[in-house]
Amino acid sequence: MSSDAPVGARPPAGKTFFGHPRALSTLFLTEMWERFSFYGMRAILVLYLTAAVADGGLDLGESSANAVYGTYNAMVYLMALPGGWVADRLIGARRSVLWGGVVIAAGHYVMAIPTGWSVFAGMALIVLGTGLLKPNISTMVGDLYERDSPRRDAGFSIFYMGINLGAFIAPLITGFLGERINWHLGFGAAAVGMTFGVLQYVLGRRNLGDAGARPADPLLGADRRRALTRIGVATVILLAVLLVLLVAGWFTVDTVVNLLTVVTVLVTVGYFARILTDREISGTERSRMKAYVWLFLFAASFWLIYDQAGSVLNIFAADRTDRSLGGFTFPASWLQSVNPILIIIGAPLAAALWLKLGHRVSTPTKFAVGLVLNGLSFVLMAAAAQAAVGGDLVSPLWLVAVYAIQVAGELSLSPVGLSATTKLAPVKYASQMLGLWFLATAVGDAIGGQVARLADTWSQPVYFLTFGLASVVLGLAAVMFTRQIRHLMAGIH
Structure with a gap:
């Protein structure tokens, strides 16, 4: 998840965005919409969990709701580790960001389904998607510049503004829809925001040049098969643990x-x-x-x-x-x-x-x-x-x-x-x-x-x-x- 450009990455040429590579606008808007969806959902999550069933909520106690919120945030950041590894060793940052955005959007759409279980299933998808997108989009911003470029820090500053712009706008929209009309409509607004992010990312990918196109340190041959096997085994073990918890009534x-x-x-x-x-x-x-x-x-x-x-x-x-x-x-x-x-x-x-x-x-x-x-x-x-x-x-x-x-x-x-x-x-x-x-x-x-x-x-x-x-x-x-x-x-x- 280093922001240093890997050897061989070439900053794309062409039109500029505030004096920076045009691709920065694509990544800026992707991150803005991702943060819109993240902070928009997060702004109403605990309020939805604690709201009475008659008000469309889950009527979860404040104690449990606060713990769910904290754990959800923790998982988002924890998954940045495997998300960075997947990009570095398997599919590259560019595809990681794309698939991460798709999975995040799917998670928000699931949360928009007006049922009790949808919020937890949706959060699980958002955690997985954010782990793929969040660390790797920053890596791609770094790929737009030479290692010692004086514009590099300024580029990250512009990118940082995208994060906070999305975080500022989101609660104003999802909060009004969720608290005043329907909680799941608020979650749906977050889904639409992430969809915008994915669409403009796909449309703007021609501006990205070599940024994130290839894994920085790819696994090949037997090493790749071994890694994929381990991932598969770990997934099966996780599902088995969840099944045991469910059968035992501890889930x-x-x-x-x-x-x-x-x-x-x-x-x-x-x-x-x-x-x-x-x-x-x-x-x-x-x-x-x-x-x-x-x-x-x-x-x-x-x-x-x-x-x-x-x-x-x-x-x-x-x-x-x-x-x-x-x-x-x-x-x-x-x-x-x-x-x-x-x-x-x-x-x-x-x-x-x-x-x-x-x-x-x-x-x-x-x-x-x-x-x-x-x-x-x-x-x-x-x-x-x-x-x-x-x-x-x-x-x-x-x-x-x-x-x-x-x-x-x-x-x-x-x-x-x-x-x-x-x-x-x-x-x-x-x-x-x-x-x-x-x-x-x-x-x-x-x-x-x-x-x-x-x-x-x-x-x-x-x-x-x-x-x-x-x-x-x-x-x-x-x-x-x-x-x-x-x-x-x-x-x-």
């Missing part, structure tokens, strides 16, 4: 969620163990990986809180927020659009700030700032929850302020973490390290989904204050150990 939402949480953590531990015990990496590389373990834990802790925006905070928006505006009560899910618009505004400012500060602020310190800000957002959320005790509705500006603080924290940690991942990566694992970075989100979301169960049993002020202060304390502890972590980073800032 429940909570059982599957708990099992997937354990799998996510075990995969992460195994991945780190494999790298740290590899005798082919140098002592300096091993030291840097030990530093990366700490950064990984900080990042996972960050996402544990941050990604509750679509679950615990979304339910708070629906139940505890006064959403009346000039006689119109806007859907709770509309508040999910606050985050991406703040990122669009704040990303250039954050980039300029880090450029000005240079090496005076180290990577561990930036992570610490992200953790502290994330924690403070939940401390503020505790005050909002306290104001809502007794059934009073609070201003939505509370949530806007919370999201603003969280975005500031994200811009301190997320882009910095991506950069640190590429710099700290052992040479042997350079192409796999971005997948490991995605695992930080997966672990945070998986554990966060379990933690969010407590929001249904603890008082909300206590819940938010407890985890907010925990994040602040962790951030302060990160500051205290900055020198030791920088020493392990062995010259990397």
Whole structure:
């Protein structure tokens, strides 16, 4: 999942898109529509799961709904690892993105079917499709440029805007349709969005040149047959486990969620163990990986809180927020659009700030700032929850302020973490390290989904204050150990 162009990739010539290769417009729009479908569905998922059957929902308890949401997010990021492998070794990034988009669209169409089972079947398809599309479309953006092209970072910045544009628009459409008309109509709107993405990707593929056309390191002959056999065996084993759970009566939402949480953590531990015990990496590389373990834990802790925006905070928006505006009560899910618009505004400012500060602020310190800000957002959320005790509705500006603080924290940690991942990566694992970075989100979301169960049993002020202060304390502890972590980073800032 490296964004470096593989040897032999040639950036396509011809018309340009804001001074960049024309193919960037194709990938920009594909990613925009994919994020439209992802964030559009995510904005109403927990609200649908917890809505009463009479209101068209599943009437799932908040505890289970929050866990399902967290686990779903975790699986999306976890599948980026095998998705990157499939592209690198079997079919190439271009076909991976195409088939990923098709499977994602199919998943949303399944969710649009007005039955109880459709939401879980649809989510499973979306997870598989996103694993194929998400990491590999970024690789293709990198393929459009020479390795040392000065336009490369600018190209990724434009691409990043597509992500947040789709995330901003989606809740406004799916939220209105889902909350005001029919939940499955909202899911259907996400399906239509992904369909647009697939169609324009197919129509624009002539602009892509060699980008993603071939696997970077293809498996051939016996190796390919062996790999496909292993995939087939693993699939059969997975289906057998699911069948056993079904026959034994253990195939429940909570059982599957708990099992997937354990799998996510075990995969992460195994991945780190494999790298740290590899005798082919140098002592300096091993030291840097030990530093990366700490950064990984900080990042996972960050996402544990941050990604509750679509679950615990979304339910708070629906139940505890006064959403009346000039006689119109806007859907709770509309508040999910606050985050991406703040990122669009704040990303250039954050980039300029880090450029000005240079090496005076180290990577561990930036992570610490992200953790502290994330924690403070939940401390503020505790005050909002306290104001809502007794059934009073609070201003939505509370949530806007919370999201603003969280975005500031994200811009301190997320882009910095991506950069640190590429710099700290052992040479042997350079192409796999971005997948490991995605695992930080997966672990945070998986554990966060379990933690969010407590929001249904603890008082909300206590819940938010407890985890907010925990994040602040962790951030302060990160500051205290900055020198030791920088020493392990062995010259990397």
